[in-house]
Amino acid sequence: MSTDNYNRFDELIREKLDSYEAEPDMDLLVNIHARKNRFLKSRNLLTIIALLAILMAGIIGGYYLSGTGNERSQQTNEEEGLSLDGKADNPLGGNGGAPSNLQPSAKQAFLLSANQGSAFTGKQSGNTSTTPSLSSTKQASAKNTGNMLRTGRNKERSGNRTLSDVVITADKIKGNEVQNPAADADNDKAKNKNDKTTDECTAAFDYYSSYDHSFHFMPHINASANVSVNWQFGDGESSKELNPKHIYTKAGQYAVTLTAVNTKTNCKAEVYKLISVAKGIELTSTTIKGTVFADAEYAGKILVQLVEPNGNIIQRTITNTKGYYEFNEVGAGNYLVKTSGYKHYSSTYYGNAVQTEYATNIAVFKDDYEVLSGYDIQMIANMNHGENSTAQSDSGSKLMIIMDENNNPVTTVVMNANGKIISSNKLPAGNYTMLDAQSGKPSGGLSVGNDGSSSVQPKDNLISENQSAVTLSPNPAGHYVNVGLTNAGNSPIDVTIINYGGAIVKQFTLPSGSTSSSVDINSLSGGSYHVIVKQNGITVTSTLVKGSDNTK
Amino acid sequence: MKHLKELAEPELIQQCLSNNALAQNELYRRFAGKMTGVCMRYAKNRDDAKDILQDGFVRVYLNLKSFKAEGSFEGWIKRIMINTAIKHYHKNLKLANNVDIEAAYDVGFDDNVISRMSVGELMGKVQVMPDGYRTIFNLYVVEGYQHNEIGEMLGISEGTSKSQLARARNYLIKLIQGNSSARI
Numbered sequence: 001m002s003t004d005n006y007n008r009f010d011e012l013i014r015e016k017l018d019s020y021e022a023e024p025d026m027d028l029l030v031n032i033h034a035r036k037n038r039f040l041k042s043r044n045l046l047t048i049i050a051l052l053a054i055l056m057a058g059i060i061g062g063y064y065l066s067g068t069g070n071e072r073s074q075q076t077n078e079e080e081g082l083s084l085d086g087k088a089d090n091p092l093g094g095n096g097g098a099p100s101n102l103q104p105s106a107k108q109a110f111l112l113s114a115n116q117g118s119a120f121t122g123k124q125s126g127n128t129s130t131t132p133s134l135s136s137t138k139q140a141s142a143k144n145t146g147n148m149l150r151t152g153r154n155k156e157r158s159g160n161r162t163l164s165d166v167v168i169t170a171d172k173i174k175g176n177e178v179q180n181p182a183a184d185a186d187n188d189k190a191k192n193k194n195d196k197t198t199d200e201c202t203a204a205f206d207y208y209s210s211y212d213h214s215f216h217f218m219p220h221i222n223a224s225a226n227v228s229v230n231w232q233f234g235d236g237e238s239s240k241e242l243n244p245k246h247i248y249t250k251a252g253q254y255a256v257t258l259t260a261v262n263t264k265t266n267c268k269a270e271v272y273k274l275i276s277v278a279k280g281i282e283l284t285s286t287t288i289k290g291t292v293f294a295d296a297e298y299a300g301k302i303l304v305q306l307v308e309p310n311g312n313i314i315q316r317t318i319t320n321t322k323g324y325y326e327f328n329e330v331g332a333g334n335y336l337v338k339t340s341g342y343k344h345y346s347s348t349y350y351g352n353a354v355q356t357e358y359a360t361n362i363a364v365f366k367d368d369y370e371v372l373s374g375y376d377i378q379m380i381a382n383m384n385h386g387e388n389s390t391a392q393s394d395s396g397s398k399l400m401i402i403m404d405e406n407n408n409p410v411t412t413v414v415m416n417a418n419g420k421i422i423s424s425n426k427l428p429a430g431n432y433t434m435l436d437a438q439s440g441k442p443s444g445g446l447s448v449g450n451d452g453s454s455s456v457q458p459k460d461n462l463i464s465e466n467q468s469a470v471t472l473s474p475n476p477a478g479h480y481v482n483v484g485l486t487n488a489g490n491s492p493i494d495v496t497i498i499n500y501g502g503a504i505v506k507q508f509t510l511p512s513g514s515t516s517s518s519v520d521i522n523s524l525s526g527g528s529y530h531v532i533v534k535q536n537g538i539t540v541t542s543t544l545v546k547g548s549d550n551t552k
Numbered sequence: 553m554k555h556l557k558e559l560a561e562p563e564l565i566q567q568c569l570s571n572n573a574l575a576q577n578e579l580y581r582r583f584a585g586k587m588t589g590v591c592m593r594y595a596k597n598r599d600d601a602k603d604i605l606q607d608g609f610v611r612v613y614l615n616l617k618s619f620k621a622e623g624s625f626e627g628w629i630k631r632i633m634i635n636t637a638i639k640h641y642h643k644n645l646k647l648a649n650n651v652d653i654e655a656a657y658d659v660g661f662d663d664n665v666i667s668r669m670s671v672g673e674l675m676g677k678v679q680v681m682p683d684g685y686r687t688i689f690n691l692y693v694v695e696g697y698q699h700n701e702i703g704e705m706l707g708i709s710e711g712t713s714k715s716q717l718a719r720a721r722n723y724l725i726k727l728i729q730g731n732s733s734a735r736i
Binding site for chain 2: 006008009010012013016017018019020021022023024025026029031032039040208216243
C-alpha cells in the first residue's frame, strides 16, 4: 500500500475516532474527589515520600517515563500520590488490585498476547490484591527464569525492554467476589498443550468482561492462514466464531478452551483458561450508592430518592455525614437518583458491579439547586419522635423529610427526641407533611403561615407515643383528670387543654418540680381534647377523652 | 448567584482552583464525554478507559494551577489524558515487541467499509488491537505526534515506532475487513 493510501486511511480513521464522544460517567466523580482530596491532605507527606522515591530511582538508575519537561518532577510527585492512594481502602469501592497481565516469554514469543484477567468492577474485596500477585509472580519467575519481573507497584524500569519481558502488574483487578483469587491467578496463565508434530502451532487468547455480563474472547493465533477455531465455554456452550461473546448465567469458575486448527497443516493447538464469573445474569438485585456533594453542614442531612422512570419513589434515604448514600436490594431496571432540599450540591451515584448498567442507566447530576426562599422554621412543637419515647435524649435526634402538598420532598429538618428542631431550612408558606426519614413513616403535618409562624399537626399515633412523658388518668375522664409527668424538671409547666376545634378551654401553670396535678374538668362537655404540656419550650401533646355523662 | 453551568471557562477554572467541588464537577461534566472518547481509544475496554479517565481527572484537578491560559483548555486536558494513558500503558504492558511474527505486508482497504462503520464499531476494533499497536497508532494517526516524539514518550526507538505503526495499520485494516484468519 502506498504512502498516499496510508494517509488516506489515517485520515478516515482519525476523522471517525476524533468525533467519538461518550456519555460522561458521573459515577467516577466520587472516586476522583476522594482521591484528589486525600492527596491534597497528605501532600506534604507524599512530597517527602516522592523525594525519597526520586532519590531511590536515581540510585538504581531508573527513570520516569512520563512527565514532560519541567513538569516532570511535579507529575512524579503526583503519581506517587496516586499510587499510594490506589492502595488505600476506598470507601466507595474503587480500585482494587490484583493480577492482570502476564506476557509470554521468549519461548512463547509467537504467542501474541498477554493473558488478561477478567475485569470485574465493584467493591474492593479486602486483601485480594496481594495474594494473587504474589502467587503469579512466583509461578512466572519459576517458568521464566532470567526474565525481568515487574510488579505494578514498582517504578518503571524501562530501557531494558526485551522480547522476553514478563510483565506482571498487580494493579487492576476489580474483583467483586472473585471467589478464589489466588487460584484464579494461578490458573489464569494459559497452559498450552501443543500438538506433538510441531512446535510452531500454538494458540492463546485474551478475554475481557463487559458490563452486560458478557465475556469477550479474542484468540491470538500464530498460524498464517486458514485457521478454524472452536471455543468451549465451560458451561456446555460452544462457538466457532473467531471473536465470540458469551454470557454466563451462573456465577462460578469456568474453563474456557480454545481449539485452533490450521487447516493447511492440520496442526492443532489447544489452550484453556479458568475464568471466574463473579455474577451471572440471574442476579436480581443490586446496590446503588453514591455521594452527594454538599457543604459540610448539610452533608449528613440530604434526602436522596431512588425513583422509577414513571415517578414512583422506590426508596428514600439520607446521606451520612460524608454525603454517602446507599440503596440496597434494588431490582434490575432503570432508575433515577434524585436529591432534593438543599441549595448547591451535586450528586453522583454508581451501581453495583456487573449489574451497573442494568440497574442504573441514568446518571443524575444536580449541581445547581435553587435556593429555597421562605421562612426559617424555628421550632416544631408537640412532636416526640422516639420509637421508645422513654429514652429521651438529644442522641435520639431524627431527620424529618418535609414533603409539600404534592408529596414532593422539599427539605429536611433535624429534630431532637423532644420534637425540637435542631437545624432547619427555610420553607415557603404552605402546608407540609413530615416523614420520618429513617422509617419513612408519616410523622405529622407542618404549616408555615404567611407571617412566618410555623405549627405542627401531629398525627394521632404520635400522641400515643407521648404518653410516657405525660400521663392522663383516668382517660376517658369524668369530673377531673390527673396529669402526671414522668420527669418533673425544675421549671414551671404550662398546661393547655384545647378542644378539637383548636379553642383553648382550660389553661393553667404548674409550679416547677410538679409530678402530677389533679385538674377539674367538670365544666367541659363530653368529647376529645388535646392536653398540651409545655416546659422550657418543649411541648408534649396528649389526647384526653371526657365522658359525656359527667358521672365518672 | 450565577449558575455553574453558565460560567465561562476562565471563571470555572478559577472556581476549581479554589477547590470548589461543585465547580470541579461542572468541569468534569463539560469534558468527561469527550475525554472518555480519548481514553477509550487507548484502552482495551471500557473499564480500562474509566481507570485512565479517573486518574487523568485527578491529575487535572491537582495540576490545574499549572495551566497557562495561553492554549486551549480542552487541549491541555486531552494531553493529560494521553499522558495518563501512556502511564497506564507502561504500567500494564511492555511494548508488544513480541508481536513480530511477520513483517508488515501490503494490505488494501476499502474506503466505503470504513465510512460505513459506526464510530463505536471502529472503537471496538481499535480496542482489540494489541496495546503497543494501539498506543502508537493513536499517538501517530489521531494525535499527530511524530515518530521521534512517540519514541521518547514510549521509550522506544524511532525505527520501532515506525515499524510498529505500519503493523498496527495493517492489523487494523485486517480487523476492519473482518478477515477471519486473524493473520497478524
